[in-house]
Amino acid sequence: MIDKTFPTVHEALADVRDGATVMIGGFGTAGLPSELVDALIAQGARGLTIVNNNAGNGDTGLAALLAKKRVRKIICSFPRQADSHHFDALYRSGEIDLELVPQGNLAERIRAAGAGIGGFFTPTGYGTLLAEGKETREIDGRMYVLEAPIHADFALIKAERGDRWGNLTYRMTARNFGPVMAMAAKTTVATVHEIVELGSLDPEAVVTPGIFVQRVVRVDRVATSAGGFKQVT
């Protein structure tokens, strides 16, 4: 029998090793698997390479992981924000490496890893600082830059519903990086707000097929605002 459900986020992350590459989904708070990030902090792995769109906000979540100096390198598109002070300090003191990637190249490099693509030529970034040193090629009169896939040991993503086979649905713009990160990691851990019986998810509406997911953990639905998305009582 296949049962990918895990009782707790801590058990789902017990085997993250020092030096691992860990993808973390989310754009803003939408799709950010905050329970998994907190569990990664508690788990203690060091020397991590983190792949996320940003580099932490405020003092919690990814910012807290950075503040504890557990991250060696971050691969992201938009590190600098009004409240990215932990990243800013580590970057300025040379304690963290930054690989800055245009957002679409980031998504496609992750997708490429999951799809078994060894690299791809993209027009994005051609002629800019972010393409320096990279192979370029003219294809049908347009210039392209060779970009490599980004693989990971773990992907931590937030979905909405899942079943024991790992099939997932998402909620609105919380989908963002989840589906591509799920494909790109050796071990994908998804939190869901509801674990349902096999067959309960509309097969036409499954966004991430369970083959891309290794572990599913149910977490409570938390209110993300004063209004729209409240705790189910």
Added chain:
Amino acid sequence: MARWTRDEMAQRVARDIPDGAVVNLGIGLPTLVANHLPADKEVVLHSENGVIGMGPAPAAGAEDYDLINAGKQPVTLLPGGCFFHHADSFAMMRGGHLDVCVLGAFQVSSTGDLANWHTGAPDAIPAVGGAMDLAIGAKKTFVMMEHTTKEGQSKIVAACTYPLTGIGCVSRIYTELAVLEVTRDGLKLIDKVAGLAFVELQKLTGVPLIH
């Protein structure tokens, strides 16, 4: 000196967006364009975090932080709108499916090179987001920016001194003074604010304009 207000600039951009277009509005000044899309046009808004058919901000108290735009502000979804993951969202740009994007800029060159992501200052922490993907991906890239810097230097230049976002990617420039089209022969004046003489505009512009 005569100049368009920020809302008038947004209105001027909105006028040039055709009925039926799928449009991405960048953060900052371009966001204002959404408020000026005429009701007789059906213009569909795309946001790179994974939504097409974005509606206006929700009423106070109805915000849902699973439904946000690229500026991480809560938005709404119009009937017909849908969600998709990041790789699909950027395929919409890179694949040439998005009709128009409107971006801010530090500088634009007379050949349509764009600089809008990094000042290049040695102590600046760079952040690029989707700027490079949008600039080169959309069928038409409109830039909305002030005509000059606070120090009075033209932001329209022969060659960008700030690090580039994309090469030859800008189609039109909208400032508080004029609308300029990037053509093979240089920047062509399409429109200017009433009461501004061409010679005055030319004086404030770093490259020769085609009248």
